[in-house]
Amino acid sequence: MTCATSRRSNHNREDALGIDHEITDEELVELVRDAGEGDLRPFDRLVERHRGRVLANCRYLTRAAADSEDLAQEVFLKAFFALGRFEGRSSFKTWLQRIKINHCLNYLEKKRRHPSLDIDDPDIGDLEELHVAPDAERRVQMGSERERIVFVLDSLAETLRVPLVLRDADGASYREIAGELGIGLSAVKMRIKRAREEFRSRWLDAFGDPLSD
Amino acid sequence: MNDDHDRNPDGESIDTGHPITALRDIEEDVSDSFMASLNRRIQRRMLAADVSRLTWGGPIRIVLEFLSLIFSIGGRDPDEQKE
Numbered sequence: 001m002t003c004a005t006s007r008r009s010n011h012n013r014e015d016a017l018g019i020d021h022e023i024t025d026e027e028l029v030e031l032v033r034d035a036g037e038g039d040l041r042p043f044d045r046l047v048e049r050h051r052g053r054v055l056a057n058c059r060y061l062t063r064a065a066a067d068s069e070d071l072a073q074e075v076f077l078k079a080f081f082a083l084g085r086f087e088g089r090s091s092f093k094t095w096l097q098r099i100k101i102n103h104c105l106n107y108l109e110k111k112r113r114h115p116s117l118d119i120d121d122p123d124i125g126d127l128e129e130l131h132v133a134p135d136a137e138r139r140v141q142m143g144s145e146r147e148r149i150v151f152v153l154d155s156l157a158e159t160l161r162v163p164l165v166l167r168d169a170d171g172a173s174y175r176e177i178a179g180e181l182g183i184g185l186s187a188v189k190m191r192i193k194r195a196r197e198e199f200r201s202r203w204l205d206a207f208g209d210p211l212s213d
Numbered sequence: 214m215n216d217d218h219d220r221n222p223d224g225e226s227i228d229t230g231h232p233i234t235a236l237r238d239i240e241e242d243v244s245d246s247f248m249a250s251l252n253r254r255i256q257r258r259m260l261a262a263d264v265s266r267l268t269w270g271g272p273i274r275i276v277l278e279f280l281s282l283i284f285s286i287g288g289r290d291p292d293e294q295k296e
Contacts, residue, residue: 055243073254164236196232
C-alpha cells in the first residue's frame with residue numbers, strides 16, 4: 001500500500017470514529033485517558049498513526065522478520081498500560097520510540113543469552129528462516145527500494161546495524177544511543193560512521209548503482 | 214559539543230558522514246489482523262488485572278471491615294456503654 005493510499009484510508013477511519021484529522025498525538029492521549037478502559041478507539045487511532053514505523057524499526061533493529069509484528073504489538077501494549085505515566089515532557093512519538101528501543105534491545109539481549117536453535121531438532125529443516133535463496137536470486141526478486149534496504153541492513157553486523165537504525169531511522173541523538181547501548185559517545189560515532197560506509201558499499205556491490213541520498 | 218563532530222581520545226575529529234536518508238521515513242505494512250490482535254491482547258491484560266484486583270481486594274476488604282468493627286466496639290464511649 002502506498003503512503004498516500006494508507007493516509008486516505010486512515011482518514012476514512014478517523015471519520016468513522018468521529019475523530020478530527022488534525023488532532024495531535026498528545027490530544028489523542030488525553031482522549032484515551034478520558035475514554036477509560038472500555039473504549040479503545042482513540043488508542044486505535046494512535047496505533048494506526050505509528051504502527052508502520054514501529055513495525056519497520058522493530059524489523060530492522062532485531063532482523064527478526066517472523067517476530068517483528070509480535071514485537072510491535074508488545075510495544076503498543078506496553079505504551080497503553082504506561083499511558084498514565086506519560087507526562088508530555090517529550091512528544092508522544094519520542095516517548096513511544098523509547099519504549100520500542102528498550103523493548104527491541106531487550107529482545108536482542110535475550111536472544112544472545114538464550115539462542116533457541118536446537119540442531120538436534122528433527123524439524124529444523126522446516127524452519128522458514130533457514131530457507132535462504134542464493135544472494136543473486138534474492139537480488140533479482142528485490143523490486144522495491146524497501147526490499148533492497150532490508151537486504152543490505154540484514155547483511156550488517158548487529159554492532160553496526162543497531163546504532164545505524166537508531167540514528168538514521170529513529171533519529172535518536174548520539175548521547176541517547178550511547179546511553180541505550182552502554183558504550184561511549186566516540187564509540188557510537190565510530191560505529192555509525194562505519195555502518196554508513198558499509199551500508200553504501202554493500203548497496204553498490206549488491207545492486208550496481210550507488211544509493212541515491 | 215557538536216553532535217556530528219566529536220573528538221576521539223586521540224584528539225582526532227570524528228565525522229560520521231552523511232545519514233542514510235532512505236531509512237528516515239521508511240514504514241512496513243502491517244497485517245490485516247494487527248489491530249484486532251492488539252485489541253484482544255489489551256482486553257486480555259485488562260481482564261487479568263481485574264481478576265487479580267478482585268482476588269486480592271475481596272479478602273483485604275473483609276479484614277479491614279473486621280478490624281474497623283473491633284475498633285468501633287473497643288473505642289466506644291464508657292458513658293454510652295453504661296446507658
